[in-house]
Structures are given as C-alpha cells and as structure tokens.
Amino acid sequence: MKMNNKKMKGMTLALLMMVAALAGCIGGDDEADTEVEEITGMDASDGGYTYASNVDNHRSLMKDLCDIKAAASSDGGYNFALAKEIYVNGSNAQKSDGSFRTLFGFASADALGADGKNHGYDSYYGISGSVDAHIMAAMDGTGDFVNASNTVRYQGIAKLTVNMGMVAYTIHELNTAMDKANAGNVDNDSGAPHNWDEGWAFFHGPDEDWSCSPAYVMKKRAADFGTTTNDVSNALTATETAMVDGLAALQAGDSDGYTAAVDTVVKNLVITYSQAVLKYTSKMDSNDSAEKYQAEGYAFWKAIEALVADHTDACYNNQTHGMAWIGAGEASDCDGFSWVESPSTGEMVCYNMGAGHYVYAAATNETICNGFASVFPGSGMPGYYADYGAMGMNGVLNLDDPSQLGTSYDVSAWLTGAWAHFGITAGDIGTYS
Template identity: 30%
Template sequence: MAALSLLLLAGAIGGAGAALCNPTDSCPKLSDGLYCPVNDVTEHGDINRDVKLIKDHLGATPPAYAAAKEVYEEGNHSSKGAGNMRTLKALALKDMTVSGKYTNTFYSGAVDMYGSTEAVWHNIMMDCFDGAGNCSGKSDKFRKYVLNKGAIGIVTAYVTYEMGAAVWKAADGSTSDAGAPYAWDEAAAFYVGNIAPVIGDGVTGGAPGNLYSPYEFNWKRDADFPDGTVTHTAALTVLNYGLVHLRGSAYNDTKVLEAQQSMHKIFAIAAIRSAIKYSWKTYNDGSFKDYYLAEAWAYWRSASGYIGQTSAANKERVKEVDMLLDLSLTNMSATTPCTVKTTVEAMYQDLGITCAMVGQWKDAQGCLADACSDNGVAVPALGELGASTPYVDMCKPSDAGVAARHGPTSALA
C-alpha cells in the first residue's frame, strides 16, 4: 500500500530522547503502514530487531548461546539515548505497575500466577541460554524454541506496560502528544515493530516472516484459525482508537480502557490458539516432539497470567493447562490436546471472548474438530469494542527528503 512509502522515515532529529517528530506531522510509521504515531517511536520498535538477532545467533551451527545471551542482557538495536541500550532482560525484569502506580492486570495476573516478576520470563530465559534448570539436558531445538518465543512473550508483556503507563498519565492530566499518547505510541511500536516487510503490504495476505514482533505472532495465528477474528488487523484499529481518545480534549478514559482491554483479549486469543495447535503438534500421532512442547508452553505463557486473573475458576483452569504443557514432559497422550481444547474453551465466558472469535484450527482433526460451544454468551466483537478508523493524520511525507533509517530484515527460513 502507498502508506508503506512512509515506513521508517527519520522523525525526531534528536533521536530516542525526543518524542515529537520533526516536522511534527511527519512521524515515521511502523511495519503495518497504517497506524500513525504522533511521536517518533522508531527506537522502541527496534527491540524486535534484537529478537531477530537472538534468533540469528541461535540459528548458527552450533547455536551461539553466549552471543544470544549477550544481546538479551546488553541490547543491540534499541537505543534509549546517551549511549544507553534498551534490553530484553530489562523488559523481562520490569515492575510493570511501578510499585502499584499503574494498573496492569496483564502483568499482575502473571506475577500472581507464577510467583514473581523473574519467574514469568527471565528465569527460564537464563536457563535456556545456559542449558541449566528447565533446559538442562534438553535438545538445542527445545532451548531455541523457548528462547525465540519467550523473547516475543517479553515484548508482548511490555506492550501492556506502556498501555498502563498511558492510562495513568492521561488520568493524571498529561494528554499532550508528548505525554500519554507518547506512551501509547511506544506500546504500538513494541507491538508492531518497524521492520519493512520483505513481502506484502504489512497487513494483508500471509505474514511476511521477518517482523519478529507480537503483531506478526498474532498474524500467524490468524492464518491458523482463518474463521476466527483477524486479530492483527483488529489490533491496529484498537490501537488507533486508544490513541485518538488519549489526545488533548478528545481524552475519554472509558474508551481508552476499552482499547486496553481489547488488546489484552487479542493477546489471550493468540495464546489460546497456540495452546490448541501446538499441543496437537507435540503429540504428533504418538511421536512426541519436545520443541513443539516448548512452543506451546511459551506462546501459552504469553497471556496465561492475564487469563488466570479474569476469575477464580479461570485461574484453576490455567493451572490445569500449565500442567498439560509442563516443560518436563517427555511424552504426550492423544487425549491431552482434547483436554487442552475443552479447558481453554471453558475460559471464554469469564474472559469475555467467544468461540467465533477464536475460530477453529485449519488443520484440526479428531477431537480438535469438535464444535466449540460458548452457551450463547454474547460479547462485543473486537471490531465493535475499542476500535476506530480513520487513522491519525500525523505521518505526512517530510519535505526534507530524509532517507529511511532502517532497511528490511530477511525473512524467516
């Protein structure tokens, strides 16, 4: 689409420390080419380039775990300014409520479920970098799947942190574009990323395979569940809805909270779809695949804590799925994917989603092809709750004719 011609134009000349773009109405867009930030958040989106770099190191023969760990701990692409790098480790260890100042049920639900901030992602990442703990004696493929998918889970969680920051800042009266909208734009940048897609327009058709972002993860699950909600496109309009209602006199706290909740639901749908798909692929007709277990576990964990906090019953159901996808498993019965499916479906009512939103896996067979029933529960579709177009008009071409700050990154093999 024509909008992609604006992708990755240089915005704020001052770099990562500056919020507003220069010119102010010529902000660089993200990988999708639709959502228009009102700030230059290029450096924030660059964290997904670190996700890609970790995958590259792990794809070496043999896997370069030490180099991948260095990227996790020290960062590489995402600058905070003044020589300081944004790191995936810092994101994983972040108190996403800032000692209770921000409300972030996505984060607090995960901490409540798993015991501490470190236990949600950081500990398992270190285990798999070092071949210790949960990754002791595991195959390289298992370790790589935990690390690659875990990195996406870390970024997903940080999206919710920035949304929570935006909600708090707006309620505190900071609704200028350099205030709450800046935090919201940061959330969008972490979610979508800024890598130019190697194929397609960044929205339609198949996922390009080179974005390495939560957005692309959601997109891939959309392709797996084609009759369900197309979450990656819904997310763009939801993010725009939140931005519109954070700016100045248009601020509306109810609508911003609707957008935040819709994004949380989008993340939950992707996690649920992954649990269904990858539990079956782990079983593999009786030929257990440990790396698919790692994939099922990591993608499920990307939103399981949030799902668990929606009700006491759902918390127990999440614990049940956690046991069914435990990383210590060395085999899986044919009934496990069936149990995963029925257990997650029982969560829908309290979570506020429906069978139609999740859809059916395109390769479903046996019990996974059984009809889902949500007992007639009616909830608003994601396209009806917290979503809007047209997009903010702050991404006009710059008269300065500046060159793109970043080029495309090669697609996944």
C-alpha cells in the same frame, strides 16, 4: 490452593533469579532516559498505526528479537551465548550516549528495569522480573529448561522473547498510558500517547522487522484457524483499530474510549495465544517433533498464563467424575448447582447462578447435578479446584516430563472460563486445520 500454587511458582522463579544474579547477569536498562532520537530510515508509521511521538529507539528493539532468534537457531549453530549477549547488552537500539536499550532491561528485576511493571505477570508468578526468569532459564538451560535439548532451548529463547516478553511490555505500556491519562497527562511526547506509541512499537515494531513481532504471530495463528477476512487476521485488524482509536481517545481524554481499546487488545492477545496453545498441544503426538511442539506450546502459554489462569477454576462432579469450568470462582460456587427448569426452553438443567450463570450440560438428571460440593461430606475431599485448567496446562507443557509426549491434547475445556471472561466466542477461536 491458589495461594500455595503461586508461592511454589514464586519459589522456583526466585531460585532462577538467584542463579542469574550469581552469574553476574542482573543489570538493567535506564528506563528513566528521556532522550529521544530519530533513527535514519524510519518513517512515522508501522502497519496502519501512526505514532504521535518519537519512539524510534523502542521500535529498534524488534531487530534485537530477530537477531536473538537467528543466533539461537540451528542455522546460527545454537549460539545461545550470542543470543544471551544480544538479549542482555543489546545490539540495535543504541542511545545517544552510546548505551543500548535492551530486552533484558525491560524484563529483569533490576530497580531500573522491571520492578513495578504494570502488566500483572510478576504478581501472578510472585516475583519481580518473572519474564526475565523464564527467558534466562531458556538461555542458560536451567529451571524449566534443565537438560533440555538444543531444539527445545531454541524454541524457548525464540518464542519467550517475542511473545511473553513483548506481550508483557505491550500490556505494561498500555496500562501506563491509561494511568497517565487518568491523571490528566495527555501530552504526546511525555504523557499517555507516548506510552501508547511504545505499546505499538513493542507489539508490531518496524514494518521491515514485523516478522519477529507478536503482531506477526496474530497473522500466522489466524491463518491456521481460519479467523481471517480477505486473508487478513481478524485479531490483528481488531487490535490495530483499537490502537488507532485508543490513541485518539487518549488525546481527547475519553476514558471510556481508551479503556475499551485496552480491553480489545487484551482480548485479541488471548485469542491469538489460545490458538497457539491449541495448535501445538494437539501436535504433541508427533513421532519426531513432539518435544519441539511442546516447547512451542509452553512458550505461547506463558504469554497469557498470567492473564487467564484465574479464570480456569473448576468444580468436581462425583457422579460423572468430570469438571464444571466456572471461570474465576470460589469454593462456595461448587455448592450452588441446582436442578431447575430453564425459563427459555422449559427443560430441566443443572444451573449455577453464582458461577456466572453456568449450566453443567453433562448433568442429565438431578442425581448428577447433586454431585457437586465445595467439600464432599464423609470423605472430606475438596470439590473446588482453583486455577485447575492452568495446572492441567502446566502439566501437559512440563518440559521435564517426557511422559506427556506422544499424545494429541485438546485443551480447549481448560480455557473456556477465560474465553467467557474476555467475551471470546467459538467463532473468534475458529478451527485448526
């Protein structure tokens, strides 16, 4: 089932890329460019992070995000053509040869762009340039955004570029930094620290433009969910600390240190975008803004779907007609539920060791606990559903399905397996208010 889902996603995105190619949109940014140049007015730090190398040109891309958002907004007259022009051809990150570093160059499938990007999104969606395919659909009103209103397209453009785009490439740079460090290249200007710096440039960017960054999303969602300390986002503090410590670990060749730093960054990205999805799916019962909130939820979900989907598998119980969320499981896990005595409490529980020591709390007796199976005898119906939570999320956030609007959703159950995988607690997520 998982393979078929990914094939379908790949076919859809392949069609989007064909449309973009026919429209003459496929080009790329020369990532092999090794020239560096200082940008007037930029200092050596953003937020609490001090760069080890010159990434001024990369930092300048954050201004493109601000300009794209402004052009696509209602105040900008929903000028999607201008937003696309900035996205494809660039506006602020000019190189010494007169060309521009572009967001499109990072996200597209061109050989000089996103092929081989080290972020896992293309593997999940089954196509090179998957990030660009999503963004271009919003820009052009195709794919998931066909027949979408200006409001919905604006949300897609503004939030997919900032979140799916820049989160994917933050992850790419951090993974590339680890690869270089593992190979022994820790030179500040050409090795692992330089890629690590680029990761912070894409995640936070210049202080004057950080309101257009994923880092600022961390700030806003933490305020929504009460996950702050002294009014500062816990997720942002943890991420910034991990980036500072990770840079030092790279320079010292401390593999345990920089690996832990990457894990911390990814964990806090999942926290933030889980909060965003929880917020906007819960607001889809709005009488006048449901489609706007759905589009926001969609864009924030795309920032982490590739990271969490594999951890949303479920087993169906034919007694409660509910699902047991088993994380990244397999069909045989659904045969592994047993009615046993808990060694810690002495109570009888429905326990599954193979599915990550999972306890199905809804089973109050052995009959219910026996209601699981990988395939149910007699009917032959499957009891195991790969990526079931992700499929449910994509259903609720289907921009072409108006029947999803008008309902407030609590999608937290669909994410519990992913939270367990990344070590995320209820306290990390907080409560929306």
